[in-house]
Amino acid sequence: MRAKALMAAILVALGLPTSALAHAVLLEGVPTYGATLAKAPRSVQLQFDQTVDAFPDAVDVRSSSGKVVTAGPAHTTDSGRRVIVPLHRVPKGAYTVRWQVTSNEGHIVSGVYTFGVRVKPPPPTEAYGARGPTKLEYVAKWGYFVGLALLVGGLAFRLLVLRGRALPPALERRFYWVVGVGVVGSIELGILVFILRAADAFQLPLGQLIYGDLSPLARGTRFGTAFIAMTLGFSVVAAFLFLAWLTDRTILLWPAFFLGLALCSGLSLSGHDAVDVGSSWTSELADYVHLVAASFWVGGLVMLAFVVWPTSPSLRRDAFHRFSQLAAVLVGAMVLAGAYLAYDRLPKVSDLWQERYGQVLLIKSSLVVLALSWGALHHFVVAPALERGRGVGSRAVARSLRGESAVAIAILLVVAVLVDANPPAKPAQRPTQAVVTHK
Amino acid sequence: MEPPAEVVHWMFGVGFVFLGLCLLAEAIVGPTVWRRRAWRGYLWPGIAFLMGVLMWPVMVFFTSSAIHMLAHSAWAQTLMLVGAAQLGLVRGKLHNQLWELTLPLALVVSGLAFLIHEQNPWLFSRSAFLHHALGWTLLAGAVVCLGRAVRPRSPAFNAGFAVMIVTVAALLFCDRNIAPIFGHLSPLAGAR
Numbered sequence: 103m104r105a106k107a108l109m110a111a112i113l114v115a116l117g118l119p120t121s122a123l124a125h126a127v128l129l130e131g132v133p134t135y136g137a138t139l140a141k142a143p144r145s146v147q148l149q150f151d152q153t154v155d156a157f158p159d160a161v162d163v164r165s166s167s168g169k170v171v172t173a174g175p176a177h178t179t180d181s182g183r184r185v186i187v188p189l190h191r192v193p194k195g196a197y198t199v200r201w202q203v204t205s206n207e208g209h210i211v212s213g214v215y216t217f218g219v220r221v222k223p224p225p226p227t228e229a230y231g232a233r234g235p236t237k238l239e240y241v242a243k244w245g246y247f248v249g250l251a252l253l254v255g256g257l258a259f260r261l262l263v264l265r266g267r268a269l270p271p272a273l274e275r276r277f278y279w280v281v282g283v284g285v286v287g288s289i290e291l292g293i294l295v296f297i298l299r300a301a302d303a304f305q306l307p308l309g310q311l312i313y314g315d316l317s318p319l320a321r322g323t324r325f326g327t328a329f330i331a332m333t334l335g336f337s338v339v340a341a342f343l344f345l346a347w348l349t350d351r352t353i354l355l356w357p358a359f360f361l362g363l364a365l366c367s368g369l370s371l372s373g374h375d376a377v378d379v380g381s382s383w384t385s386e387l388a389d390y391v392h393l394v395a396a397s398f399w400v401g402g403l404v405m406l407a408f409v410v411w412p413t414s415p416s417l418r419r420d421a422f423h424r425f426s427q428l429a430a431v432l433v434g435a436m437v438l439a440g441a442y443l444a445y446d447r448l449p450k451v452s453d454l455w456q457e458r459y460g461q462v463l464l465i466k467s468s469l470v471v472l473a474l475s476w477g478a479l480h481h482f483v484v485a486p487a488l489e490r491g492r493g494v495g496s497r498a499v500a501r502s503l504r505g506e507s508a509v510a511i512a513i514l515l516v517v518a519v520l521v522d523a524n525p526p527a528k529p530a531q532r533p534t535q536a537v538v539t540h541k
Numbered sequence: 542m543e544p545p546a547e548v549v550h551w552m553f554g555v556g557f558v559f560l561g562l563c564l565l566a567e568a569i570v571g572p573t574v575w576r577r578r579a580w581r582g583y584l585w586p587g588i589a590f591l592m593g594v595l596m597w598p599v600m601v602f603f604t605s606s607a608i609h610m611l612a613h614s615a616w617a618q619t620l621m622l623v624g625a626a627q628l629g630l631v632r633g634k635l636h637n638q639l640w641e642l643t644l645p646l647a648l649v650v651s652g653l654a655f656l657i658h659e660q661n662p663w664l665f666s667r668s669a670f671l672h673h674a675l676g677w678t679l680l681a682g683a684v685v686c687l688g689r690a691v692r693p694r695s696p697a698f699n700a701g702f703a704v705m706i707v708t709v710a711a712l713l714f715c716d717r718n719i720a721p722i723f724g725h726l727s728p729l730a731g732a733r
Contacts (some may be wrong), residue, residue: 127605127606128605151718151719152719289614293610293611293614297611300607311607312606312607312608312611313606313607313608314606314607315604315605315606316604316606316607316610317604319604319696320604321604323637329601330601333597333600333601334598334601335595337597337617337621338594340621341594341621344590344621344628346627347634348625348628348629348632348634352607363565372717424547
């Protein structure tokens with residue numbers, strides 16, 4: 103049965119699309135993506151590596167308010183390799199370029215990027231016409247957070263809570279399954295989230311999106327940089343985990359753990375707390391602490407409920423006691439960092455019920471209170487009972503642990519919605535006296 | 542600043558040459574002699590696994606299209622999977638011989654993908670020719686590997702697998718970004 107499940111998983115993994123090299127590739131755009139120009143450009147020029155067919159409306163250039171600024175149809179030069187569209191004299195502002203040409207083998211190749219005239223342009227994800235996030239994106243992000251929690255929390259549990267203990271083979275096997283699912287999920291869902299974000303920016307059906315040029319998104323945004331670093335990092339983490347399993351050397355789990363911890367910062371350095379107006383290193387740090395503590399807590403709970411409890415009755419009491427101590431610290435860090443972030447992001451208390459961000463935060467907080475109450479029950483009632491030698495074989499405790507894990511995983515779904523919600527804008531700072539005098 | 546795509550293909554060609562030579566040596570002397578040194582058993586699966594890990598930078602840095610990224614991520618995963626499964630079997634961590642099927646499965650998926658994607662005829666350009674050639678080579682290799690999974694000690698199947706890998710390496714070394722094949726290059730592909 104297990105072999106069949108494995109084979110099915112492998113088939114799904116191998117069923118992912120492969121190959122493609124022959125379609126046209128955009129070598130250079132003038133203005134290039136993310137450029138801030140001192141003078142308004144008179145045209146947009148796209149240089150491809152091979153001949154392309156361009157319809158008159160192949161290149162669409164719009165201002166941030168959606169006004170079309172092209173002054174004529176697109177045409178090709180350089181034996182069909184360069185597409186040019188003239189522009190009106192454009193004022194200061196940010197502009198979005200959407201292009202779509204037919205490659206020589208018949209594929210439609212497309213892309214989107216932004217440039218600014220005397221202003222810094224927004225990233226392609228905030229280009230004019232970009233939409234999202236979709237429900238599928240929320241689900242993908244949820245899976246991504248769960249994967250991250252299983253990986254980082256699972257490793258933390260194995261290395262910190264179960265340190266120095268002789269572990270039965272069944273427990274080790276299940277541990278590697280859990281963290282293996284975590285790392286593979288983090289890689290696969292990370293790629294999916296990236297593609298879905300690109301779909302939001304491109305606003306194209308999937309059939310055309312697969313030939314979309316993702317370079318502006320990958321290179322021109324913090325999100326893209328985080329995607330590159332995290333995909334590379336998680337592939338190395340996967341290699342360390344595999345080698346630890348293959349050679350039975352627990353020491354190889356440490357680099358995997360530290361690398362996983364470091365990779366969590368990718369989310370903090372590319373999220374609201376890093377890119378929004380008013381963000382600072384303290385907001386980034388608080389977000390990182392919040393994320394890491396939550397990952398330890400959720401992953402640890404899953405390990406306790408689904409790995410230790412079913413496979414090793416002799417370790418239950420000890421593991422429960424140790425995790426209970428660690429969880430108290432984690433919850434403290436999580437709540438403090440979360441409270442700071444809420445204070446930082448919500449200028450007014452009424453934003454909690456008036457703004458969408460605040461409403462989602464309220465739902466998340468309610469679930470957190472439920473999970474913490476459940477955890478408190480475990481900490482103050484179940485742990486002492488286990489210490490006295492009661493309830494070690496109890497099914498009620500096992501069910502209760504699974505219940506708390508389920509609530510913790512449900513919180514991650516709300517988090518997936520929260521990270522894509524925009525916090526309310528902070529009130530503009532009053533100009534200083536010096537500026538007023540100058541004006 | 543990434544290297545040209547053809548250079549990356551040549552680098553992976555080097556990996557496949559090593560892989561193929563190890564397999565060829567094992568096929569010539571037989572598994573018993575080859576594995577007198579225990580580490581030799583880990584050699585080709587280890588190279589395959591490492592090549593899988595090294596494929597990830599190609600995936601994330603060459604982002605000219607979504608399908609290009611997905612293709613390289615799939616190849617990275619299949620290489621890591623095949624290497625990991627073989628290492629697990631050699632080490633004795635995996636016991637079920639069904640794991641041997643990961644190899645033909647990976648080759649089938651990769652080969653079909655080459656063939657399905659390539660819309661142009663064989664002589665359109667060198668890259669089109671290589672896509673066709675690689676696709677069919679991998680499919681033929683999958684049949685050989687299926688036989689190898691059933692009869693793992695067969696010299697014919699083992700030699701066939703090794704030759705297939707060396708052929709893949711040779712095809713990768715033939716790659717150029719825009720180049721003719723047997724004197725043919727379509728104007729659409731860049732001929733001036």
